[in-house]
Amino acid sequence: MFNKIRFKYTLITIITALVLIGCSKKKDKFLNKNFHSITTKYNYLYNGNLLLDNALESLNDQEKDNFWELLPLEKYNSEEIDKESKNDIQTPFSQAEEKAVLAIQKHSMNINGKEENPIMDEAYLLLGKSRYYDKRFIPSLEAFNYILFKYPTSQYINHVKIWKEKINIRLGQSETAIVNLKELILDNKLENQDLAEANIYLAQAYINTRSQDSATPCLKTARQLISEKPLRARYNYILGQLYDDFKYKDSANTLYNENISYKRKIPREFLIHSHIRRTTNTDSINNSIIELQELVENIENKPFLGSLFHQIALLSLRQQKDSVAIKFFNRSLESIVNDEYLERVNYQKLAEINFDNNEYLSAGLYYDSTLTKLEKKTKLYRQIKRKRDNLKDVILYENITKHNDSILALVNMNNVDREEYFKSYIEKLKRKEEKLKQEEEKEKDFGSQNIFDQQPKAYDEAVFYFYNPSAVAYGKSAFTKKWGKRKLVNNWRWSIQFDDLKNKNEKIVSLEIPQDSIYSADYYINRIPKSSITIDSLKLITNDAYYKLGAIYKDQFKEFEISNQKLTILLSNNPETFLIPPAKYSIYKNYISLGEEMKAAEIKEDIIINYPTSKYAEFLLNPETVLLDTENNSMEIYNTIYDEYNNQNYLDAIALCNTNIKKLYESPIIPKIEMLKAVSIAKEFGYKRYMEQLNFIKLNYSNSIEGKEAEFITKNVLPILSSTVFLDNDKSNNFKILYQFSKTSEADTENFVTIINEAINEIEYLELNTSRDYYNNIVTFVVLHGLKSYDGAMGLAEMLNKKPDINNKRHFVVSSENYKTIQIHKNLEEYLK
Structure with missing residues (x-):
């Protein structure tokens, strides 16, 4: 018994001694090497690689591909994290990096300048990969360079070289990556997996340098070496996109067909978008739409309805069926799930359709929605913002004309016509009211039903509320009536930022109108303006709006026919005398642009005969002289006027402005001269006359820089300077x-x-x-x-x-x-x- 106990303690002592000896990192012994390598491999590296794999799987689920643009070959967003907060973020990748660092710190055996732990290169490989996916590319590069320097005979050496070029690509050094990857591939020492990766990242480098034709052979080689269906599907799709750019439709469709044949073996988004890309390349649009509609009917494709409806809309546009396209763009918007890019494209397409159809009010609203889905610093945002700003005045003046025309039409009716008009309106109002009451009754019945006592119908037996279309419809209606249109945000009940509020500073006043009043024609007739001052004011505003619309459609949108329509309405409204010559001259210019020479000649003769002293008659009689002055001397004239202003000869500057504004009619420099006239007036005559001139510039040159500056000054500066009271x-x-x-x-x-x-x-x-x-x-x-x-x-x-x-x-x-x-x-x- 005693011997057994002594043997037991002796054995424990020997094992402990061996462990302690093996723990030393300074001894180049078999036991030391194996102890540290095994501990490194089965503790730190195993856990570190497990963390890395789990993080990559999570990343793959989180990252969303934009299938409407060329996909990146690696599903990984390398946008930098905010530098100030980056160090405070603990990611799964940083946890994997910690394991690699601990492995290096505790088990590296650097003896006489040589690393004796045979798997330490794997620790540095894990370190480099973790830093790469943590978006710290320079530290990652340092880890890979250390392997190349310290472990030149490592079995991972080629793998490390490929990773190094991945980082070069991320750092914007694609040209360097191309040279190094080509050299690595030509060595013919790569295993299939490494060869596939080298070709993939060489292709990405070529794409980054806009050498897509060089990228396609690399991608073809890579996809042949890869057996994993999900990865192969990704490379098939990207290669198909490149072939689409080259107009190689058959080659692209072959790749999309291969993806479609994989069915459930690949992620469903690749299956659906391969169908979508294939329908783009087909010659039979009707067959393509049928194919897409079959996909729509498959309940498994519900998350992709937004994309499918969008593609049907695009195909409908190719058939020039605008109304059908609008319908499906809207259905796409209703079906989209977390895809701001597709939302933006839908809104933009709807805006463009309305713009092309001269529906500028609707186009402006859709452009507004488009801008909410774009980053303000992007080029596309600036382009659409510029287009939207050009529509701002159209929307304003179109609304003014529609509103005022409706009022003036009632003013011009006799009493009998007014009675008939409002009786018809009241009948419509009553029908609408009755319909609303019926809906409310249905809602009450729906809310009071005992769903447990009802006998369910065959088609909706045991259907939960949110899967019952009728229930959902009533719920939405009731919610909107009670709360209005509210955004899906936290604390929505307390939010006032819903669509029903047009202006957050606007005071909302609830006016109780007797129910009998709104069903009486007299109620409405009594509200029609009767004062001649009010009616004349409405006419002045309306005529001014029509004139501005004519100018905007002519100058900004080149819609000469619409411009003539607006100006003709203006002339039929008995406008102020000063508006007639410029309106007729604009109609003349429109006819010239439309190639209608005879009509242009009639207008020209009318202006010369009836308005001989106007600058427009002068321009028509002597176009060469005025044109020569406009083209050759505009800047010289401006500089002359500015010299007078600079020398405090303000009256002379104003006189020169008045003379040359007539001479330089339609020159782009006119708004500048008008603004110079404004500041000269301010210096000579003071606040009141200056304000009048700024208002003139604001109204007549609203789309110019000077017009916007005048609007800013009148709105923000002049009110501060308006007081004439002297201080004690x-x-x-x-x-x-x-x-x-x-x-x-x-x-x-x-x-x-x-x-x-x-x-x-x-x-x-x-x-x-x-x-x-x-x-x-x-x-x-x-x-x-x-x-x-x-x-x-x-x-x-x-x-x-x-x-x-x-x-x-x-x-x-x-x-x-x-x-x-x-x-x-x-x-x-x-x-x-």
């Missing part, structure tokens, strides 16, 4: 002494500036300075700045007045705030009262 002197700590001179006495003014500067130089304890300020074409000020109190300013003025050369010069003291008001509003007389 005790509310200021900055004063000026103003000496008033005639604008014509230039020599006297200059001489006085010299005298006043010499006088203030003698005053050492004050920091004073002078300026010569323009007030108008009659008065100029010499201004003494830098005084901190009214009494001090008055005292200094009296002291200066004692000097012989300054004595009896007309002057007064003013605060800086009041001086600003004087210059802005040109109200000096009011201040001096």
Whole structure:
């Protein structure tokens, strides 16, 4: 018994000693190597690779491919994480990296500069891969370079070289990757798996450098070496996309057919989109639509209905069936599940269809929806935003004309016609009200039913609420009535951001209207405008809107026929006299663009005979002269006017503006001249006239930079400057002494500036300075700045007045705030009262 116990303890001691000896990383012994390699392999590397595989599987599930654009060969989004938060994020890949780091720290046997742990290269390989998928490409590259440097005979050396080129591709060095991968492939030392990967990433490098023709042979080689159906399906699809770009429809369809033949052996999204791509390439659109409709009817394809309906819509467009296409684009929008790209494309297509059909109001709404699905920094966002902005004025003025025309039509009706019109309207209103009541009764019946007592019908026996279409329809209707249209967001009950609110700052007032009133024709008739002032105002606004619509359709959209329609309506509305010549001239220009020379000649003759003094008649009579001035001298004219403005000759600048605006009619430089005229008016005549000119620019050149600038100034700047009230002197700590001179006495003014500067130089304890300020074409000020109190300013003025050369010069003291008001509003007389 004693011997057995002693043997047991002896054995334990020996094993413990062997383990302790084997733990040493400094001894190049068989036991040490095997202990560390086995521990590395079956502990750290096993767990690390398990974490990496699980993370990759999760990544594969999370990443969504955009099948409408060329797929990447590797399903992996390499967009950088925010650098400030990246270090705080613990990902499955960083956990795998920790295992690799621990393996290296605890089991690396670096003895005399040589690594004696035979599987340490696998630890660095795991380290590099983990960092790669964690989007830390430079540290990953360091790990792979270490393997190439430290383990040149590793069995993974070619695998590591391929991974290194993967990183080069991610870092935007595709040209370098192409050179290195081609050299690696030509060595003929790669196993099938490595050869397939090398060709895959060589193909990706070629695609990145826009050498798709060089990418296709690489992809063909790779797909032949791969037996895994899901991967093969991916490469088939991408190769098919490339063939589609080359217009090799038969070759592309062969690949799509192969994917379709795999059926359930590949991810369903590849199966569905292979069908979709194949229908794009077929010559029989009707057969393609039938194929897609069969897929729609398969309940397994419910997650892909958005894509299938979208493809049917595109095929319908090819058949020039716009109404059918619109229907299926809308069905696609209703069926989409988490695919913002497809939503954006649907909205964009609907916008383009409406735009091409001259339905600009609807087009604008769809462009708005498109923009919500785009990043603001993208080129496409800027393009669509520009197009949408061009529609803004069309939508505004179309709404004005429709609204005002409907009111004016009622104004022009006699009492009998009005009675008939509103009786018909009331009948429709009653029918609608009755229908709503019936629906509410149905909802009450539906809500009060005891579903457990009902005898279920054969087709919906034991159907849960959300699978019963009738129940869902009633539920949606009831919800909308109670809550309005609300977004699917947290705290939706408290959100006011729903579609029914057009403006979050708008006050919502509930007006109780007696039920009998809305069923009485008198209620509506009494609301029709009767005042001639109100009616004339409506006519003025309507005519202005029609004129602007004519100009927009003509200049921006080149829709010359629509432009003529709007301008013809304007002329039939008995417009203001000043609108008639430009409207007729625009119609003339439209006829020229449409090639209708005879009609253009009639309008031309009308303008010359009936409006001989207008600039339009002058242009028609002498087009060569005016055109020459427009083309050759526009910038020279602008510079001449600007020189006058810069020299404070504001009246001359305004006169030159007026002359040359007529001469340079339709030149792109006109808005600039109008704005130069505006600032000249501000300097000469003040706030009120400046505001009038800015409003003119805003209305007549609304699409130009100057028009938008004028709108900004009138909306945001002028209200701040509108007050003409002078402040009390005790509310200021900055004063000026103003000496008033005639604008014509230039020599006297200059001489006085010299005298006043010499006088203030003698005053050492004050920091004073002078300026010569323009007030108008009659008065100029010499201004003494830098005084901190009214009494001090008055005292200094009296002291200066004692000097012989300054004595009896007309002057007064003013605060800086009041001086600003004087210059802005040109109200000096009011201040001096």
